[in-house]
Amino acid sequence: MASRRERFAERRVAQGYSQEGFAEALAVAASTVVRWESGRATPRPHQRPEIAALLGVTLPELEALLSEWQPAETAALADDPPLQRGDDDDMKRREVVGLLAVTGALVTLPDSDGISRGRTASALLEAGDDLHRSLWKVYALSDSKQAVFPAVRGQLDTMSKGLAEARTSTERARLCRMTADLYQLVGELFFDVNRYTDAAQCYTLAAHAAHVGGDHDLWACAMTRHAYVELYARRAPAAESLLAAAARVAQGGDGALSTRHWVAAVQAQAYAATGDLDACDRALDEAEKVYVLDGEHSHNGGWLRFDGSRLAEERGACYLQLGRPDLAEAALTAALAQPLSLRRRAAVLSDLATLGAYRRDTDQVVHYAEQALGLAGRSHSGFVGRKLDGLRGSLAPLMADDRVSDLDHRIAALPRTT
Structure with a gap:
């Protein structure tokens, strides 16, 4: 079976290009095309729209051609990096996903009248809401959101035991609401490191638990x-x-x-x-x-x-996405003047750098992107990395400037998980 890089070459040939002709059309060296097709290098983001046009494919189709071949059973998971680095930490992620499935099933259990309430359920009903508020507070205040992950994993285990012990419909409804609360926090942790499939599962389970709980x-x-x-x-x-x-x-x-x-x-x-x-x-x-x-x-x-409190930055980001930098600047500048968390400040700085790219203002791009990169290094947030990836997509017209080229390389090197 041909690898996807071989399919890239086959597509080039089908479009009538030799390696030399393809390189000439893209204003790159023929050796660069050879490296792309051998898998030793990958085209830069600003080169990809033109490559896709020459090959007659969409950008997502080009991404597929550039990706290394992988078995079908693992391909669907390729866009979901592990929550934390290493096999041991990915095993912890799988444990959390398993606990989500267990608690999700227990949410639908019938009431158990006549059976005495267990110790775990009693403790949850007495102090569970306060604990969850504390976990959210730690999450909000932490530069690295994953600091709360071990405590959340332990609380999921506790919730599964409490749900199994609930006695009356009133107790079960309250525990279901607590479970929906915790699911949303787990989803936020997954979302922060770009594990969107896992995050979506958490939010779906949270919606179901909240519905059962009547909230x-x-x-x-x-x-x-x-x-x-x-x-x-x-x-x-x-x-x-x-x-x-x-x-x-x-x-x-x-x-x-x-x-x-x-x-x-x-x-x-x-x-x-x-x-x-x-x-x-x-x-x-x-x-x-x-x-x-x-x-x-x-x-x-x-x-x-x-x-x-976030509306100024959200309005600015919306206007930027709509291609209205004239409307975006005032909102983003106002947002930056407010007290912001590390994660939110990095996002606003990224948007202001993108605004500079729209204007072809290299100094503005470098000024704001440098600050955002510094914050990204402190937070290790996939969300911040994603914002900076969005900036990369607008840097192509400015790549002749060495400072911008250096920024592009440094953004590409950012870890996307923690």
Whole structure:
């Protein structure tokens, strides 16, 4: 069976190019094409659109041609790196996925009237909510989000035992709500290191557990987080469908909470991805109505953290995606002036660097990208790496500048997991 790099060469030949002719069309050395086809090198991101055009393929098809051949049973997992480096840590990830499946099954157990409540269930009902709030707080304050992973893994094990011991429907509903809360935190951990398949599984299970537990706000938030996965996988129509459903679910929730406003903020990102400026503005305006709520009680700091403080950076990112740098600059500059977490500051800096690339302003690109790279090295966040990858896609016109070329290499070398 031909390897995918061999298919790359076969596609070149089918389009009528020799290696020398292909190299000449791309203004590269023939030896570069030889290295691409042998697997010893890979085309740079700014070269790929032109390569795809010459080969008559889409960019995703080109990625497939450039990827090394792998067995079909592992190919589907290729976009999901391990949560942490090393076989031992990937085994821990698989243990967590297994615990998700166990607790997901236990959520649907019938009540066990007549059976005395176990010690684990009693402890969870007494202190579980406080513990989960503490875990969310550690997650929010940590530069490296994976610091909370061991505690979350242990709590998943505890939740599985507690669900098995629940006695009444009231106890089970409350434990299901706790489980939905914990699932969303696990999903955030997976999402932070670009394990989108695992994150989506967590959010799906969280939505189901919240539904069983009768909490519409928790349910809508799980669906909104799932929509983020679709957005990052560039499936905006799927995200729009999830968000429309989340908005309907949120209508049945607590009107004093910010759930429906958060749904609107994420809907704005979906509209930006599909190029609908008017719908994006309407959604952002709806999200800003969060400011009329009682700020102290509109969110819980855990699975619902939306208080409007991120709207400036989110508006700027939306306008940037819509190709409106004129609108993006004011929002992003205002966001940068606010107190931001390391992760959020790196994202805003990346967007400001991208804004500089739109303007062909090399100094602005270097100024902001250097700061973002410094923060990326401290956080080891896949999210930050993803933002900087987005910047790389806009650097092609500036690559003649050695500073930009160096930035490109350093972004490419960033670890994508922790």
